[in-house]
Amino acid sequence: MSREKLAKEILELVGGEENVNSLVHCATRLRFGLKDQSKANKEKLLKTNGVITVKESGGQFQVVVGNSVPEVYAEIGKISNILHDSKKNDQPANDKKGNIFGKAVDVVSSLFAPLLGVMAGAGILKGLLLLASNFGWLANTSTTYTILYAAADALFYFLPVLLAITTARKFGGNVFVAVTIAGALLYPTIIALKATPPEGGVSFFGIPVTLMSYSSTVVPIILAIYVMSKLEAFLNRRIHESVKNFIIPFVLLVIMVPLTLIVFGPIGVSAGNAVAKAMVAAFAWNPILAGAIMGASWQLLVMFGIHWGLIPVFINNIAVNGQDGVKPAATASVFAQTGAAFGVMLKTKNKRLKTLAGSTVVTGLFGITEPAIYGVTLPLKKPFIAGIIGAAVGGGIIGFAGTKAFASGAPGLLTLPIFYGPGGEGFTGLIIGIVASFVISAGLTYVLGFEDPVDEQETETADHTSKTNEEILSPMEGTVVALSEVKDQVFASEAMGKGLAILPSVGRVVAPVDGIVSSLFNTRHAIGITSEDGAEILIHVGIDTVKLNGEYFTAHVQQGNRVKAGDLLLEFDMDKIKQAGFELITPVIITNSSDYQLVRVVKNGVVMEKESVLALQF
Template sequence: MSYEKLAKEIVEGVGGEKNVDSLVHCATRLRFVLKDNAKADKAKLEKTDGIITVKENGGQFQVVIGNTVPEVYAAIGKVSGILDESGSGSKEKEKSGKKGFGSVIEVISSIFAPLMGVMAGAGILKGLLLIASNFGWLDKAGSTYTILYAAADALFYFLPVLLAVTTARKFGGNTFTAVTIAGALLYPSIIELKNAGTAADFFGIPVIMMSYSSTVIPIILAVIVMSKLEKFCNRVIHESVKNFVTPLISLVVMVPLTLMVFGPFGVYVGNGIASVLLAAFSFSPLIAGAILGATWQMLVIFGVHWGLIPVFINNIAVYGKDGIKPAATASVFAQAGASLGVMLRTKNKKLRTLAGSTTLSALFGITEPAVYGVTLPLKRPFIAGIIGGAVGGAIIGQAGTQAFASGAPGLLTLPIFYGPGGQGFPGLIMGITASFLISAVLTYILGFKDPVEEEDTAKPAADKDNTPANAAGKVSDKASDKAFSPLSGTVVPLSEVPDPAFASEAMGKGVAIEPASGRIVAPFDGTVTVAFKKKHALAVVSDKGAEILVHVGIDTVKLDGQHFTSHIQEGDRVKAGQLLLEFDAEKIKAAGYHTVTPIIVTNSHDYADVLPLQQGQVREGDELLQIIGGNETEDSDKK
């Protein structure tokens, strides 16, 4: 996939660069704030290759991409000025017309989304340290533990500083002034004043000293007001002095104001919301857990879940743990189970492949592909996921499971729920297992309207003709073809490639080769259709119409062309065996990337089958793939 091509299509689809006020991304979505949503072509975007679906929630125009969203986000920065802080992408959406609850959710999501990746990583590390210390593998008094804990806890301790950055970007404030205000809240002498417990005042006005490490609301409120104050000062202060006078005024006004007003207010509000939710779990953890387990994915769909994330973080900061978030984990595993149920029941090959890959991503906490691509469109599987989530959430709630660090629920983040003595952790395992299995079984039993495969209309011809194409349930007008090995090495089945997109054959059938040399040659006579700018992959179409993609290594696009030398351009005519690309396998491995190279027939759906012709060692130019078309019998007779 060309990320830059997709980026251009997305920018055009949202109404052009001038229609974008801001853009952030989370784990799977591009979250646009548009000046006029009516200018966006939602229907066209939903049909664009590389886009799973498009949603309008919480004041945002959300383009769901999947796991490659960081690459697409970066590509948008290359093809447009949307990500330029001096451009429209950094400006506050002052005249958007978004009001009320929707605007609150939009603000929260924009502020927290950029931090979710590193927050999940730090949360996992914190959870693993909890397990290691509980089992005696690491001594809490040792320097190793201290160093690793600093790496895990620094984000949460200095969270006000990071939120100052994202809030300033959201509201167009000076980032460095915002960070300075956040730093003042965590300054050692301010902490000493709080710890001493003595009365504090500012020119005689009483100041209630609070602890601001890991807090959320105070710094967000402070930076929002600071941004407004800066705009006012910049309008009335002369150009010659405003560059230093405006920050001076902002610091002198905002630091005391935050300590006197925003700080105590934010802390009390955060604690109040947390107390209400905790009271609900105290009254009936089973019912509260069931409700959250059932509704979490619906909250995600509407973007409302962002409103609860500050509560989770606040609970961990104040109490050292959170008993609300664990129930949401059941909902994640429930949708994974529902997607698995679809995979097991459907007879549609394309849907089976999609459901299989989305099940895997959902197990690791990325549910959007499963929800938007599989369960929600089919309706009944989504309902099965709600039921499974309710049962799992009830079990987790009743078990009293706690979260001891932040992170998106999934297999990798399970350690964050393991606390002292492991209390409540078995209940979590029981709950997510129950939600996964119940959802999968219910989906399989309840069924759904299975999409009809496009080739089904050609099935009657199978009774009249036993050619391989017709036996597969379709008639193709593509002639049979053969591809020669584009490199030397060891043949590896696609199922063993460490990338679900290739391993699931979602991109097409073929094989992979672990390279023994650093040369890629043409697999047949044909035309170069794609020559990626990063040089890590290329595509050639044969004179008979077979399209071959050669992708050197996994995730090697991140090398940005390093260790690759291309000898072709798009549109070039090539002969079988002609040198197309060279690469340094050892340097690619040293950079931390797999070199296994998938060779895919990307238009496999146009053929009856694609059969590997080699096992074990293969040399450059050996026959590698037999591509069987609708006229295989005719071709065989000619031979």
Template sequence: MSNEKLAREIVQGVGGENNVVSLVHCATRLRFTLKDTAKADKALLEKTDGIITVKESGGQFQVVIGNKVPEVYAAIGEVSGILNESKDGANSNDKTSAGKKGFGAVIDVISSIFAPLLGVMAGAGILKGLLLIADNFGWLPKTDPTYIILFGAADSLFYFLPILLAVTTARKFGGNIFTAMTVAGALLLPSVTALNGAEGGVNFFGIPVVMMSYSSTVIPIILAVIVMSKLEKFFNRVIHESVKNFLTPMISLAVMVPLTLIAFGPFGVYVGNGIADALLAAFSFSPLIAGAILGAGWQLLVIFGVHWGLVPVFINNIAVYGRDGIKPAAAASVFAQTGAAFGVMLKTKNKKLKTLSASATLSALFGITEPAVYGVTLPLKRPFIAGIIGGAVGGAIIGQGGTQAFASGAPGLLTLPIFYGPGGQGFPALIIGVVASFSISAILAYVLGFKDPVEEGDGSKAAADKSVSSSDATGSKSTGTPVPAGAPALQKTVGGAAETALSPLSGTVVPLADVPDPAFAAEAMGKGVAIEPSEGRVVAPFDGTVTVAFKKKHALAVVSDSGAEILVHVGVDTVKLDGQHFTSHIKEGDRVKAGQLLLEFDIEQIRAAGYPTVTPVIVTNTFDYEDVLPLQQGKVQAGDELLETVAVRQTDGGGTDGSKQSA
């Protein structure tokens, strides 16, 4: 299923665009805040191909996608206005959070603020860890300009973390992003930080100011931006329309910067340090027991979404102390579930489960555990318990060994360098711990066993009640209908007949690999070609029906009468033009004839706005065919034959004989 088609089904499954207050994503999940969760169809979403599972936790409706969540997130932005920051619902997001109760509201706020930063935070953490290793082994000393430049690239995120958190917090609470960034920037301004330790103390109109360092801090800027967002709403209501655009930011800055330095800053720093000290005290009392508890329970916290409550503590410890001794034990839990999935792969005789557990093991090794947990170990129960046991053992070893984290990043193979500090102290315990977690969990998952989805019969035929669990050729999930022993093999479903699509534009044919957009260039949305247009007209590639007519008018999709789905996406990132320079002549559901005018666009105006006009023409249901072949190179005119779909030929047994038939 293409990302755009999956995006449309997700939007429909969560109750439609109007039911969405906000959407963020982390490494594997789409995290929706909904107006009414009763309108969401959780059961339908869980049956949709491309979705691992659906969870409701921490006040969020979480759709677990896996590794391709950024592409699906972007596709949701293409097919809807959910990601449009001017969307009415976005500004009411703080009200939604406020309406939630207790711990759920806190988790919702924390996850929404930190989730968008996890990818770049992990990347910066890995780079920082590798530089620490290079310095410890004498490969690249800290005084070398190369080290200084690379360390600056890695450390800038953490130093300027308040500014990044100002952005995500303002988005969460509907505040002005640029005002929030300015407040954060004031905390880091050299002339302000120079007041720290000033002789005779610091005061603001006679009010004492407790100065401290705010680089890499978390809580102060979050508190400041939450209050700032509410003040802005008040000022915007009472200040006249003609002057509020500059008076509201001016008053917000004049109030919030001093208020943050006087109250929120010291309070936030003291609270963060207090929580960190309490957890560190637990590890100091018995690092073995504390490590075992965190190693066993981390994945349970992840399942319920409450692990976000510890994320600010990890970051705060690294900011204040330069290291964190709590997070390393969580690595044991990650590698434990990885080992459990590996044990399932070795044990199962079900080919589909073997393939799933193998891919889940691979992704979990790099810190993405959702496919392993939700797709393999948790449904099978005993392997998940094996992972908890393995995680407890590994966490105890890591805790007792005094392992520290020196940068942020999700535990995985690539992020192991973030646990390597001066002299490598504690790092051997980490390696022993994660190896023990993986090995013990894999062995226990294999020995304890599980109910294999496929029960083997006499070796020649499946048992009488074997259920069909594989997906058909269209990508839809099977119903699991029992098939009696000796029954004929299921016929393979073919998505559509061979067909020729005409060029919807005039211009020059360009390979998809040359399109400056990763989703198109990697053929993630399907095979096809791109056209650099010479004329701003899009015509129908065949007789068919318009299935998608984007609100921003920059793209459309047409399905032929025999089932081929063609997407025409005019330009790259042109969704940001919000419909400017486009004129649509169709709406969804319209019947069209080959060559009929569908869309007009102003090439020069789009280019002048800074957007490429190269236009992908994609067969979005590529997987329904044996192949998709381009028929043109160089110059092409609208109406010329452009693409040919090659149908799958069936055999009597429902398989394919590998031959092709074309139109």
């Protein structure tokens, strides 16, 4: 049965969308919060192909579907509004541990990842229009050009609206309220107030409002929707069900739109102005160093929308002096991140990533780097750092050459003529700088490498026929007990597969085999490993620990990582989990144990016979 069909049948048999209050998932099961559990048809669910078993526990109606649970969960999200309306989701609680930069990268990447396809398409269209205009194939004053340019530029102009959607989904907020808040920032009367403020300035009940142009900005809307999501969750717990559907949106709009205009907008303005003043002063003091700083930092500024504070400086310099010496170094950054994406394309063995990286190289050369950054270099981390290093070198060369910009335009291959002035002074240095930034970034990316994601197809088509004896080691220190002693009927009944359970003595989970991390849930309480010979191993730390939402768990790997036996996978705080009232007994399941002809308990663990022997050594 297809996952789409399975999702439809499960949703129908739990009583339909109208009977669902909330839905989350853990490592193996869909956990429904139902309005009326009597409406769920448990008998038919148990007979449904793809459903392993059904369990009612802790007020939840749990449908066990095994390793395909993330895909079935996603399909339910496609055919219903449950995942958008539910205030409980599978996002973990804020982890107080771990690398702050890494967590920030993960958040930023997840917000932009859904936009990558349309970003790439818009970037290509924008580049083709620039090419057509520069070569005289299509006049930029024609209505045809205007219509096509609107199609190419709309994504970037209305970026706050699109980010409102992805941010609301990320943090569990109401998507429609989020879009309305973003729309208010781009509302014609707000734009008119910015262009021609009334005498005495703009205020809100006497509070001064500093207006800015919000089109293409990033920081204000992300901050606004994050705060909105937290406020919405607070209100949901305190406002009665009968009125919350219209009272909560009303309160959110009344609070968040003014708050964004008064607080979050000025944060972006102030940060941008501070950066602009610092960069102008730096170029006056040491153009080589300033060029390197500009090159290295430009894409970081673009990521957070702070670069808009520098653009008025560029425009003003050109308007007053006929030229600008600050902007050219930013071009190195564009070509550096493009070069890093090119290095990824050359090195990766992942077909999907290779295709994505190749398309972002094309858009990057046109000056549209968002697809390359958010889709390729930033999620992989090392290529992004390689791009910063290459940009610093290229920016330093351009600063040394004294290159000037003589017109406005986004840095890119087709806008290089704006840097060619009388006598071509500094233009040669610009070409050397961007070539150096591209080559260095691509080379560093290739040499330093990155954690290459595993092709989904590779995982799905792994050879599941053991040709040699395989030893599976214990994933944790502790006491081995029979699976039947686990106080969860799904595991104890071996519905998920055969295996053992461990009472851990140390809060660490290590890889029991050489293989691939085939699943790692956001709550970090469970992890799946597929061995090189095809054994599918699920390690589920504790019982019902999904309810901790990741609290007290730390992951040291990501889904798709290759691991060696003994590598650290997870750490967990045993004392705090026990204090929270959860049992730590940990089922270790071979979820594809049905592939084996015989499973029998032996002294050191379990022996599973297929074409050869698979032994779990504890």
